[in-house]
Amino acid sequence: MAESEKVNAVRRLLTVAGGAAPLMYASTLSTPAVAATADAKANTSQGSSKGQTTGALATTLPPPGLNMHAGYAQAIARMAYVWGWPMVNMLNRFDRITQAPYPGLLNGVLPAAPRGQLAMLHDYIDPAETFVTCPNQDVVYGLGFFSLDEEPVVLQVPDFGDRFWVYALYDARTNQFGHVGKPYKSRAGFYLLAGPNWKGSKPAGITEVVRCPTALANVIPRVFMNDTAQDRQAIQPLINQVVAYPLKRFTGKMQTIAWRDAPNIMPPAQANADSAEAGETKWVVPEKFFDQFPTVLATVAPMPGEEALYAQFRSLMEVAGRDQDIKKLLTQIAIDTERDAIAPFFEWKHNGLPAGNGWNRSTNNAQTGFDYFDRTGTAKSNMFDNRPTETQYFYTDFDQSGAQLNGANSYEIVFAKGEEPPVNGFWSLTLYNEKHLFYPNDLKRYSLGTKNNTLKRNADGSLSLYAGAKSPGGDKVANWLPAPNGKFSLYIRAYWGKQAILDGSWKPPLIRKLS
Known part of the structure; x- marks a missing residue:
């Protein structure tokens, strides 16, 4: 996208009202010292016999021109990176797809x-x-x-x-x-x-x-x-x-x-390099993050309660705009925070809450509010999930003993009779490689569940599914998810779950390693 088109795109995305939009964008460079947060007129308290008068309240904000030292800038920058990562991610997807x-x-x-x-x-x-x-x-x-x-x-x-x-x-x-x-x-x-x-x-x-x-x-x-x-x-x-x-x-x-x-x-030429072997497209580039971050501050108005965060972030960007040492520091902080705080979210144990039998489940997916842990973790590991009332997700990297799932082994996942995920919509069990993407296989099979009318049930009505690089053979092949010869993960979706899904009383099945 040409530079002028990027500027126009920013203008189109402004979400603050009318003439205040340019001021909000400017505030990423210069922040006023005081912002009024209440009507300037005094109000008389109706509940006080003395008729107590309450004057205007004001919030003190960081002034422009601060000589911010590196340690303080580092602390604010790390939070800015974690907080802003999903939104920079969204901006870059928007830019790429709408081309x-x-x-x-x-x-x-x-x-x-x-x-x-x-x-x-x-x-x-x-x-x-x-x-x-x-x-x-x-x-x-x-x-x-x-x-x-x-x-x-x-x-x-x-x-x-x-x-x-x-x-x-x-x-x-x-x-x-x-x-x-x-x-x-x-x-x-x-x-x-x-x-x-x-x-x-x-x-x-x-x-x-x-x-x-x-x-x-x-x-x-x-x-x-x-x-x-x-x-x-x-x-x-x-x-x-x-x-x-x-x-x-x-x-x-x-x-x-x-x-x-x-x-x-x-x-575009840069997208041709994307491949499933390399994993998901890198939507957030640490070295560019703080160049894009002011666009987030300008185009996404703070939720009530986030004003203080915005003030700190804008102050940081104002300092970086005139202090080259701080600007260089921000780039290194972004690289370090990507490694230390963002990358670990790719392990399922760092997502959601324990759901039983070695699985975790999503919590505030797609309605995160102030749950920045969930928002950023989901954006890294499995972005664009649905609300809990629409879909509940269960995921794990481990078998019942706590060992990493590996395609060199064979596993059995048994749903007892009547214990398949209780849903009004549909359910499925999906196998992903270590990049959280599909593993190409000769059967072209990546998930099993409601959509399949060829699943074989056991004599007692239970359902056994299998995962591993080696075929289980015979009738079990219909219930088999082929795995790579290496690490993989399993992922249950329960679309439009019934009450047992919503309240957490339904537990995912054990994953048993076969001898």
Whole structure:
């Protein structure tokens, strides 16, 4: 993207109101010493017999021109890196994906579209994808990125009937907004996505206006599909109606795109190097982080209660703007914090809370609030997950003895009769390599669960699934997840979980190493 286009993109993404936007951006360089936080007029307390008067309250902020020493700058910078990592991640995904000249498949694999539109797959996602870790092969995915203050977007929802579906809508913080999907009994129709400062009114023919708290947003539709030729055919007319476009193109009639025929898009030169062997695309580059961080401060307004954090971060950036030694220090702090604080999130034991039998479960996924640990950990390990009420995730790197899962061994995972994940939607068990991506195999099998009608159950009604590099042979092959000859992890999804999933009373099964 040309430099002038980047500047324009920043302007489009500003989420603060009207003329205050330039001031907020400027405040990343110069911070006022005092900000009023209450009306300047005194108020008389009605509950006091003395009629006590309370004057205006003011919050003292760091002044510009501080001679900030390296130790203090280091402390603030480490927190800034952990706090801002998911949002810099989102900015870079937005920049990359919206370079698509038209809706299609990036490198023939990943759905991509210009800003204000989306693209859909027509089948399960290809194992070669590196856009995001921990993809699933239970749904047909879509992807689109938006700048909603400048350009509200119409999102079409066809009549999916009894099929499970959900449109996960994410803001710049990686949290979900809105409720559009089968769990919410959403109707077929046209949903208008608008930013916090859009001033328009609901047009005729629009089913619902869904407000995003930030201008930057994205959507990932998920539509369940059984692993059969019949369902692959049946789903096509439905997903062809999953289309998004700017409000100015709204006609009141369903527009369709034959996603099976979506054109291939050649990616930018730097993206050609991305490969599944190398892991997920590196969306946050430590050496560039603090060059991009002011954009986050300018385009994502603080949540109530975050004002003090913003003041410290802006003060740090003001100092770095005039002190080259501090600026160089920030680069090193970013590199160190990536290694020490971000990289460990790739181990599942550092994500969520214990769920029993050696598994962990997600907690505040996609509704993190002030839970920066969850927000950053999820952005590193499995970004774009769903709310707990939509999906609960269980994950582990270990067998029941606490040993690392390794494809050189064979494992059995037994769901007792009636103890498969209790869901209203669907469930699956997925195997990932050490990069949290699919392991290519001759069976082209990466997960097992509701979508499979070929699973073999035991005589007592229980279900045994197998994982390992070596085939278990015979009828067990239908229940086998091929693994690499090395480390791997297992991951259970429970979509639209019942109460036992929501309250944590359901426990994932033991993973038993076979002799």
